[in-house]
Amino acid sequence: MKDWDAGQYLKFEDERTRPSIDLLNRVPLKEPRNCVDLGCGPGNSTELIVRRFPSARVLGLDNSPDMLSKARGRLPDLTFEEADVATWQPNERFDLIFANAMLQWLPNHSPLLERLVSLLTDGGCLAVQMPNNLTEPSHRLMRQVAQEGPWADKLASAAKAREEIGSFVDYYAWLTRAGCSVDIWQTTYVHPLENAAAIAEWFKSTGLKPYLDPLTDEQQEEYLRRYRAEVAKAYPAQSDGKVLLRFPRLFFIAQRR
Template identity: 65%
Template sequence: MAAKVDWDADQYLRFEDERTRPSLDLIQRVRLEAPTQCIDLGCGPGNSTELVAARFPNAEVTGLDSSTDMLEKARKRLPKLAFVLANLDDWSADSRYDLIFANAVLQWLPDHAALFARLAAALKPGGVLAVQMPNNLSEPSHVAMAETAAEGPWAGRLARAAEAKALIGSFSDYRRWLADAGCSVDLWQTTYVHALNGPDAIVEWFKSTGLKPYLDPLPADERETFLARYRERIARAYPAEPDGKVLLRFPRLFIVATRAAI
């Protein structure tokens, strides 16, 4: 089995504008007047951290990620901010925060009932937990991943690859879990529609995210075969528009939870 591949910041940033838009939509819904301590969990190459720092310029803003490549890019992008290398699945806050920002990261972690309670407990009174998670496991892009994994010579090795991403709970689940943790909750879902340059662009989009649990366990030759078969499915699922573009539907769940003030 191939060694685990680190997150590729350059690949991720090929679609920076599209990936940053949900972060921008999320930060605009955060209602804090003068936060002093903010953290961006799963900060990646710093594009979301930059938005937090711009929105709250007087706050101490920290970025946290488990990828050395992502953090290298983030530090070059934002040299005045602090960035920490840590695994979020076993991270525990050493202080309380006015804002915990988590854009497109919590879907990689299990047991959301416990996870969201743990994050809410790390908020100061009146603090905000702002979360965005892709909610696209039933979209053709992800159905094609599972189908490709099940029908090739790698089927046994990839039998549990889909479990790398947590099943997203219902609106009711997150509202209940966070209410039990002492938070008021604003939640919504937005389906973005990205006009991309053909099936290859969809494949490139997911190579840095959703496809990684399927590709990382495979040697280089099998990765190429997997991607070729995946592309065939994508080409059928996303027909070209008259201008040659394909439309990638991308549902995302947003949660803004505010901890009760004492």
């Protein structure tokens, strides 16, 4: 995919940061010394870690130069590195590995989680949040518009860009097998947005990217026009004119024994 657009992502910063707050609040560590934020984006989640654990060393990793530029501007005293988490092999262990809304982009979660757990100190925590919304209308309609438009062949593989995440049972089994105690839960957030077009704006920086990136500018405009029209049918306006975006997210905290 093309580089991520930090400005587009931050249009909904408050809503996107809420899951990071909820995840971090459940981390049972008191004074971790070495923390890493995987897929740190523009630094909004990294900033939360710094506030919660001000004496810890906090490293931010992302594969997007634009996101890293925003993160460095936001937190100039921290170290941010460009890295691909799929192949990342640090020469150190961490008390906290924090991954908010990024592991869903990676395949093969069983070996991935085993590798990440191996990078924890004894008693360290892997804290993860992943969107679990591929069956929601927002994402079903992405696939529908891709399949029904003149770009169908070009977008045939777009739906595979993001992994379908596992079940509660899967993650519990993988993480206990890796030697962890596991706290796992799911929360469905309900975001009141101004209108159906705002739903498209929300996902332009995330879920829609695999569908939009291969298209020409003209095709992108037409795809978004069709997508917004379908979204307006699926998300009716409430009495105040706003629409309600349901957003299920799966969380877990795995603590290495």
